[in-house]
Amino acid sequence: MSVSAGRWFALAVLAVCAPAHADWQMNLSPGATAMTRQVWDLHTAMLVICALTAGGVVAVMAWSIVRHRKSRGARPADFHESIGIEIAWTVLPFLVLAAIAIPAASTLVTLYDTDNADVTIQVTGHQWLWEYRYPEAGVHFYSRLADSSRAAELGIDGAAPDQLAHYLRDVDKPLVVPVHAKIKLEITSADVIHSWWVPALGGKKDAIPGRVNKKWFRADTVGTYRGQCAELCGRGHAFMPIVVKVVSKADYLAWLQQQGGQGPAAADLPDAPADFDALARRDTLNREQAMTLGKHVYKTLCAACHQRDGAGLDAAGYPALTGSDVATGPIAEHIRQVIYGKNAMPAFGGQLSNAEIAAVVTYERNALGNSVGDQATTADVEGQR
Amino acid sequence: MSARNRLSRWLWLANHKDAGAAYLVLAAAMFLVGSSLSLVIRSELFAPGIQVVDPAVYNQLVTLHGLIMIFGGIMAAFVGFANMMLPAMLGAPGLWAKRASGPVFWMLPVAFALLLVTPFIGGAPQTGWTMYPPLIMQTGPALPVFIGAVCLTTVSGFASSANILATIVRCRAPGMAMLRMPLFAWTWVVTAFLIMAVMPVLAGTMLMLGADRFLGTGFFGGPDGSALLYQHLFWTFGHPEVYIMVLPAFGLVSTIIPSFARKRLFGYSSMVYATLSIGLLSFIVWSHHMFTTGQPLAAELFFMFSTMIISVPTGVKVFNWVATMWRGAMTFEAPMLFATAFVVMFMIGGFSGLMSSLAPVDFQYHDTYFVVAHFHYVLVPGSIFSMVAALYYWMPKWTGVMYSEALARIHFWWSMVTINLLFFPMHFLGLAGMPRRIADYTTQFTDFNQVISIAAGAFFAGQLIFVFNMARSLARRGPAAPARPWEGARGLEWTLASPWPRETFATPPRIAPEELAKPD
Numbered sequence: 001m002s003v004s005a006g007r008w009f010a011l012a013v014l015a016v017c018a019p020a021h022a023d024w025q026m027n028l029s030p031g032a033t034a035m036t037r038q039v040w041d042l043h044t045a046m047l048v049i050c051a052l053t054a055g056g057v058v059a060v061m062a063w064s065i066v067r068h069r070k071s072r073g074a075r076p077a078d079f080h081e082s083i084g085i086e087i088a089w090t091v092l093p094f095l096v097l098a099a100i101a102i103p104a105a106s107t108l109v110t111l112y113d114t115d116n117a118d119v120t121i122q123v124t125g126h127q128w129l130w131e132y133r134y135p136e137a138g139v140h141f142y143s144r145l146a147d148s149s150r151a152a153e154l155g156i157d158g159a160a161p162d163q164l165a166h167y168l169r170d171v172d173k174p175l176v177v178p179v180h181a182k183i184k185l186e187i188t189s190a191d192v193i194h195s196w197w198v199p200a201l202g203g204k205k206d207a208i209p210g211r212v213n214k215k216w217f218r219a220d221t222v223g224t225y226r227g228q229c230a231e232l233c234g235r236g237h238a239f240m241p242i243v244v245k246v247v248s249k250a251d252y253l254a255w256l257q258q259q260g261g262q263g264p265a266a267a268d269l270p271d272a273p274a275d276f277d278a279l280a281r282r283d284t285l286n287r288e289q290a291m292t293l294g295k296h297v298y299k300t301l302c303a304a305c306h307q308r309d310g311a312g313l314d315a316a317g318y319p320a321l322t323g324s325d326v327a328t329g330p331i332a333e334h335i336r337q338v339i340y341g342k343n344a345m346p347a348f349g350g351q352l353s354n355a356e357i358a359a360v361v362t363y364e365r366n367a368l369g370n371s372v373g374d375q376a377t378t379a380d381v382e383g384q385r
Numbered sequence: 386m387s388a389r390n391r392l393s394r395w396l397w398l399a400n401h402k403d404a405g406a407a408y409l410v411l412a413a414a415m416f417l418v419g420s421s422l423s424l425v426i427r428s429e430l431f432a433p434g435i436q437v438v439d440p441a442v443y444n445q446l447v448t449l450h451g452l453i454m455i456f457g458g459i460m461a462a463f464v465g466f467a468n469m470m471l472p473a474m475l476g477a478p479g480l481w482a483k484r485a486s487g488p489v490f491w492m493l494p495v496a497f498a499l500l501l502v503t504p505f506i507g508g509a510p511q512t513g514w515t516m517y518p519p520l521i522m523q524t525g526p527a528l529p530v531f532i533g534a535v536c537l538t539t540v541s542g543f544a545s546s547a548n549i550l551a552t553i554v555r556c557r558a559p560g561m562a563m564l565r566m567p568l569f570a571w572t573w574v575v576t577a578f579l580i581m582a583v584m585p586v587l588a589g590t591m592l593m594l595g596a597d598r599f600l601g602t603g604f605f606g607g608p609d610g611s612a613l614l615y616q617h618l619f620w621t622f623g624h625p626e627v628y629i630m631v632l633p634a635f636g637l638v639s640t641i642i643p644s645f646a647r648k649r650l651f652g653y654s655s656m657v658y659a660t661l662s663i664g665l666l667s668f669i670v671w672s673h674h675m676f677t678t679g680q681p682l683a684a685e686l687f688f689m690f691s692t693m694i695i696s697v698p699t700g701v702k703v704f705n706w707v708a709t710m711w712r713g714a715m716t717f718e719a720p721m722l723f724a725t726a727f728v729v730m731f732m733i734g735g736f737s738g739l740m741s742s743l744a745p746v747d748f749q750y751h752d753t754y755f756v757v758a759h760f761h762y763v764l765v766p767g768s769i770f771s772m773v774a775a776l777y778y779w780m781p782k783w784t785g786v787m788y789s790e791a792l793a794r795i796h797f798w799w800s801m802v803t804i805n806l807l808f809f810p811m812h813f814l815g816l817a818g819m820p821r822r823i824a825d826y827t828t829q830f831t832d833f834n835q836v837i838s839i840a841a842g843a844f845f846a847g848q849l850i851f852v853f854n855m856a857r858s859l860a861r862r863g864p865a866a867p868a869r870p871w872e873g874a875r876g877l878e879w880t881l882a883s884p885w886p887r888e889t890f891a892t893p894p895r896i897a898p899e900e901l902a903k904p905d
């Protein structure tokens with residue numbers, strides 16, 4: 001069933017079903033990380049492929065059911081084989097599947113790359129609660145189902161699930177992590193198998209006694225994300241939720257301190273990645289924006305010849321930019337050369353926006369060992385076009 | 386017949402029709418028990434909060450529902466159809482080892498009785514039908530009884546399959562070449578092979594669990610063992626098992642659709658090859674049930690690709706059925722209605738399986754209601770609908786009377802509506818993040834769960850129409866059935882009178898070419 005048909009179905013169902021709960025959801029959510037969005041894209045692509053194929057098969061079948069009926073005077077045909085068709089419908093699905101297997105494999109490879117994490121947290125499943133340890137910061141605590149949920153489950157003092165905003169999805173002490181940082185979880189169990197799962201932060205990973213499974217995520221929005229144990233672990237399986245609070249770098253460091261842990265230096269935690277496309281479209285750039293965007297442009301285009309550190313490659317005839325005449329000389333000449341190129345250097349005027357050219361020029365004059373101090377503006381660039 | 390003769394008739398089940406009937410009655414009883422358990426599950430899940438059963442009991446219900454439905458319902462029913470129909474379809478007087486049927490059959494009621502007493506002797510395992518350690522080690526005194534029961538079913542399954550395979554290979558009437566026989570026989574060749582390959586694995590794994598418990602070995606825990614080893618062993622059995630539960634259904638549907646399209650099965654040979662390749666491939670995909678266990682990247686990729694590949698021959702089968710219908714002259718009596726529904730709804734289950742084959746996406750789907758929806762689509766409107774179709778198809782042959790077509794139509798449409806209301810919303814719940822095997826859930830999931838629970842009751846109630854219709858036939862009420870009640874039906878069974886005599890094909894029949902599934 002296609003997504004929209006599914007939605008109509010659900011609406012019809014919900015129409016007869018009271019009281020409807022406001023926050024119901026019927027599809028995978030794209031989540032709060034770049035990886036969950038990639039997974040969502042795969043899910044959607046496969047769903048569409050399946051829906052189209054199913055639609056095609058059902059359409060042919062429906063046509064046949066309507067037209068090829070004995071009651072309409074149909075006489076049975078005699079064919080019962082066709083090598084061509086049979087090869088086609090074996091090979092075609094194979095090709096379609098190969099086409100989706102490739103991006104799926106590459107997503108999987110990325111998900112398996114737990115190197116270079118900013119924060120490592122050890123997660124241990126217990127019957128029936130989660131234990132978290134931040135080995136670098138020296139913070140350690142247990143996270144249990146909130147008392148309010150327990151009371152509602154048992155109906156103590158008239159408490160009921162509907163009165164709670166997060167029945168069975170609330171804990172006494174949530175896991176706290178900084179936004180934008182790569183968080184690595186080292187997951188294991190103290191007793192039976194559990195599985196750590198917060199859908200908005202990525203898929204589940206089993207907590208298996210005697211084994212440490214690794215998983216990572218990098219949340220790009222501050223917020224509270226909820227999930228629960230996903231592997232049957234006995235009587236309390238439905239009652240070991242997971243709550244993750246994604247907070248700003250400053251809040252995270254404050255929280256660590258409050259927990260009696262030592263935080264990393266603030267500089268060791270990454271900042272929000274810049275939105276380079278938005279910067280490239282701007283009419284004006286402040287110094288910081290120019291340097292951020294300039295570094296990005298330099299790394300993607302210029303560093304191939306002039307090298308990452310600006311040292312150039314003499315043997316190949318690529319001049320150094322560190323201390324070079326152009327990069328420390330008159331700024332107009334510098335801009336001109338980026339727009340129009342010179343000898344072996346290509347012209348970048350066509351592929352870069354004014355902001356990008358201004359930014360990369362500013363960057364080259366104030367980084368890579370240079371410190372001229374001036375800054376190119378988008379107007380300077382426009383003036384030379 | 387004297388009491389003594391009657392006793393030995395039902396003890397040995399030497400007549401293949403008696404044996405078939407015994408299996409089918411057992412399966413019907415187990416379907417009733419298993420669905421009653423699921424109705425308790427569904428009433429607990431009607432609303433958030435714990436109302437009906439303690440979570441510890443809930444978990445036991447999940448375990449027993451799964452095992453009873455799989456071993457007692459689906460597998461027993463398919464063995465029943467094989468006993469009942471294969472000798473008649475192949476022109477044999479009975480099974481290869483006639484008197485083996487009885488002892489092999491009677492192990493099953495014993496096994497299921499043992500399974501069903503476990504809740505009363507300290508509690509059944511709270512693990513679900515997958516029985517994972519270390520959790521299963523927390524089961525009380527019932528554990529050895531439980532292990533014994535599972536082992537008994539494996540022994541019975543192995544022996545009955547050996548007998549069926551031998552019958553197909555050795556007992557066919559002259560002229561019934563392997564590549565001419567009905568597809569139901571072919572699918573049983575592969576099924577029997579799968580059963581004989583994996584039942585010993587399951588039995589061995591269960592015995593290792595027992596050894597860990599009683600002999601202090603540490604296969605699945607402790608310094609030398611690993612909980613993951615169990616999962617690998619279990620799914621080495623478990624994945625072929627899912628094809629064991631569906632290949633015979635392919636056979637039934639491939640027999641029924643041509644009958645009502647009045648046209649031969651499209652691509653008979655490719656159907657046979659697809660069945661064989663599914664059988665072989667089913668041994669190299671097991672770890673797609675373990676994508677989230679943290680196995681190495683290379684293994685993850687291998688099992689993702691192999692799983693995607695197995696969907697190709699499965700797709701070929703669906704295309705072949707549609708091509709069989711194409712330009713036929715179709716009528717839609719009850720067997721055809723259910724066979725057609727099978728094709729569409731099995732396909733839905735197949736597609737959700739294909740979606741789950743993408744490992745990085747399965748990290749989201751795994752162990753949620755999305756998977757519960759997946760396997761229920763392939764098993765209930767899949768396997769079970771094929772059996773319902775087959776019962777409508779052959780009941781006139783067995784009883785000599787026609788069932789009520791009007792009631793059958795009501796049964797069909799009622800089932801179609803309620804079963805989709807029952808299982809389709811499970812996809813939504815799973816995608817929204819509801820894990821499976823939970824006794825209680827957060828309020829966000831309430832609406833769909835209520836729809837599902839009501840639909841479950843309605844679907845169950847609708848099956849009473851079917852039970853009544855079949856009971857009516859068994860009581861010989863209804864218009865007399867001709868020898869060949871379906872105009873387009875081919876096959877040796879239709880050359881017999883209705884009701885068929887107790888002994889058939891004592892001497893091999895002469896086979897007219899038009900009765901063969903593939904004449905040239």
Ligand code: HEM
Nearest residue numbers: 420423426447448451454455513514515764821822823841
């Ligand atoms: C009236 C029809 C049925 C209903 C309402 C129903 C409902 C359910 C429910 C609620 C669960 C538990 C889900 C969970 O929390 O994991 C379940 C599990 C299961 N069902 Fe059914 N079911 C039905 C028929 C069947 C049939 C015919 C089969 C045939 C094989 C079957 C096989 C299973 C299996 C294998 C499981 C998994 C058990 C486990 O997790 O160990 N069900 N079913």
Ligand SMILES: [Cu+2]
Nearest residue numbers: 229231233237
């Ligand atoms: Cu759990």
Ligand SMILES: [Cu+2]
Nearest residue numbers: 624627673674
């Ligand atoms: Cu599988």
